[in-house]
Amino acid sequence: MFAWAIFVLLLLAFQGSILNPFVIGGIRPDFVLIAVYLFGLFHGDIKGGFIGAALGFIVDILSAGPVYYNIFSKFFIGYLGGIIGRWLQNPGYLLHAGLIFTVSLLQGTGIFLVLMFFGVARFPGDLVSIAIPQSILDGVLGGIAYLLITYRRRETISRWT
Amino acid sequence: MFRFIAINKKILVAFLLLAGVFVLLSPEIKETPRYFLFEKPFVSAINLIQSGFGLIFIQTSTTWDIYADLIGVKEENQRLIEENKRLRSETASLKEKASAYDRLIQLLKVKDSIHVDYTVASIIAKDPTNWYSSAVINKGEEDGIRPNMGVITEDGVVGRIVKTAPHYSRVLLVSDRYSAIAGAIQRTQDEGIVVGGEGRVLMLHYIMIDSEIQDGDVVLTSGMDGAFPPGIVIGTVNRVESPKNALFHSIELIPEVSLSKVREVMVLKTPQPPEIEMLLKEDTK
CATH class of the missing domain: 2.40.10.350 (Rod shape-determining protein MreC, domain 2)
Incomplete structure (x- = not known):
């Protein structure tokens, strides 16, 4: 539990850090989204949902957004990760990369709609220059993260059998 | 606990409803110039780690910069000598203009409005999302920083303070949609x-x-x-x-300022409007 708390704190700190080496063209990948999706995938929908809500809440505190939005979006991403984990058997990293791309794009569209409600959205600039590039980056990094986790799990299992 | 919630789906629905109410109330929370009580522990813990990250980044980049600066130092030296000569003659002319300006100011009895007290701070983190342009600096209320204070570098405007904690402050960058x-x-x-x-x-x-x-x-x-x-x-x-x-x-x-590269900033301690001072006082009570 303590190790998890440390991991979460480091993940959240790294997400906004100036040390983040994954920023490409000013676009920052959403590590919290990837972590929540994968957590839901391996630990189930309820755990995924609640961990997602907790991490989303902290992201909202650290962000300058006008509303606590991530608390909801990350809840649903964690929950969805759990459902996908239950329904799909050995789907492969490419499918997960595609799914992470999709949920990231959905999250981006949601933020765009929130900003539209507040009258500060820029169409199509926000979608073309923020939502889509971020989704691609999240999808690629999410696919790699899934590959690494499953590789490590396989290694551990083969060592014990 | 998770098992208990999984069995009682009603609790899940209740959580979502409560979260919904919280989200609807959140614009009010977000607009306040100070972090709320429930926000403070998270902000302090994460900003502390980010300060550490920032320190590592500064140390590494300084070492690299020193190495990079050594390359081509001879040509640079020659160029600087030339530039120094040119600047000396310019300075003499500007000194004359400055003294004329001082005399005119004395004549007009106008207060020099650009002279404002300031404090220097380092940027330790950026906004965790791509949708907003904000940064966190390592100075807060205990250093005399208040919301709505201007943030600049030697090149120009960076943004203004929007939220403060005792040791950290959030700067809304000039490129943000709300700026x-x-x-x-x-x-x-x-x-x-x-x-x-x-x-x-x-x-x-x-x-x-x-x-x-x-x-x-x-x-x-x-x-x-x-x-x-x-x-x-x-x-x-x-x-x-x-x-x-x-x-x-x-x-x-x-x-004028390259906002993605800026690391050190100056916070201008401009006198605050009475309504902001009143809000801060009410919050401390």
Whole structure:
């Protein structure tokens, strides 16, 4: 539990850090989204949902957004990760990369709609220059993260059998 | 606990409803100039770790910069000698102009409005999302920082303080969609509002169509917003569009400060409007 708390704190700190080496063209990948999706995938929908809500809440505190939005979006991403984990058997990293791309794009569209409600959205600039590039980056990094986790799990299992 | 919740789906629905109410109330929470009690522990813990990350980054980049600076130092030295000669003659001329300026100021009895007390701070983190442009600095209320204070570098305007904690503050960068700074064109003295534009550009609004603005004009702070004294560079006009029958020009600016690279900033300790001071006092009670 303590190790998890440390991991979460480091993940959240790294997400906004100036040390983040994954920023490409000013676009920052959403590590919290990837972590929540994968957590839901391996630990189930309820755990995924609640961990997602907790991490989303902290992201909202650290962000300058006008509303606590991530608390909801990350809840649903964690929950969805759990459902996908239950329904799909050995789907492969490419499918997960595609799914992470999709949920990231959905999250981006949601933020765009929130900003539209507040009258500060820029169409199509926000979608073309923020939502889509971020989704691609999240999808690629999410696919790699899934590959690494499953590789490590396989290694551990083969060592014990 | 998770098992218990999984069995009782009603609890899940109740959680979602409560979260919904919280989200609906959140614009009120987000607008306050200070972090709420439940926000403070998270902000402090994460900003502390980010300070550590920032320190590592600064140390590494300083070491690299020292190494990089050693390359081609001879040519650089020669160039600097030449530049020094040129600057000496310019300084002599400027000194003369400055003394004339001082004499005129004395004559007019005008207070030098650019002289504002400031504190230097380091940027330790950026906004965790791509949708907003904000940064966290390592100085807060205990260093005399208050919301709505202007943040600048030696090049120009960076943003303004929007939220404060005892040891950290959040800066809303000039490129953010919610940022608005009172600006004026240096050459024509037309006044407008500088807001964040798409990507890394800024937009200057409310410049009347009859203004003779042109590409390359410098836009400075006008001092009308209370956060910045007049005369600080905001950016340079990059593109002017004058649609037919429109009341205002559509003006795009390139910010003077490279916002993605800035690490050290100065917070201008401008006197705060009474309503902000009152809000802060109410919060401490």
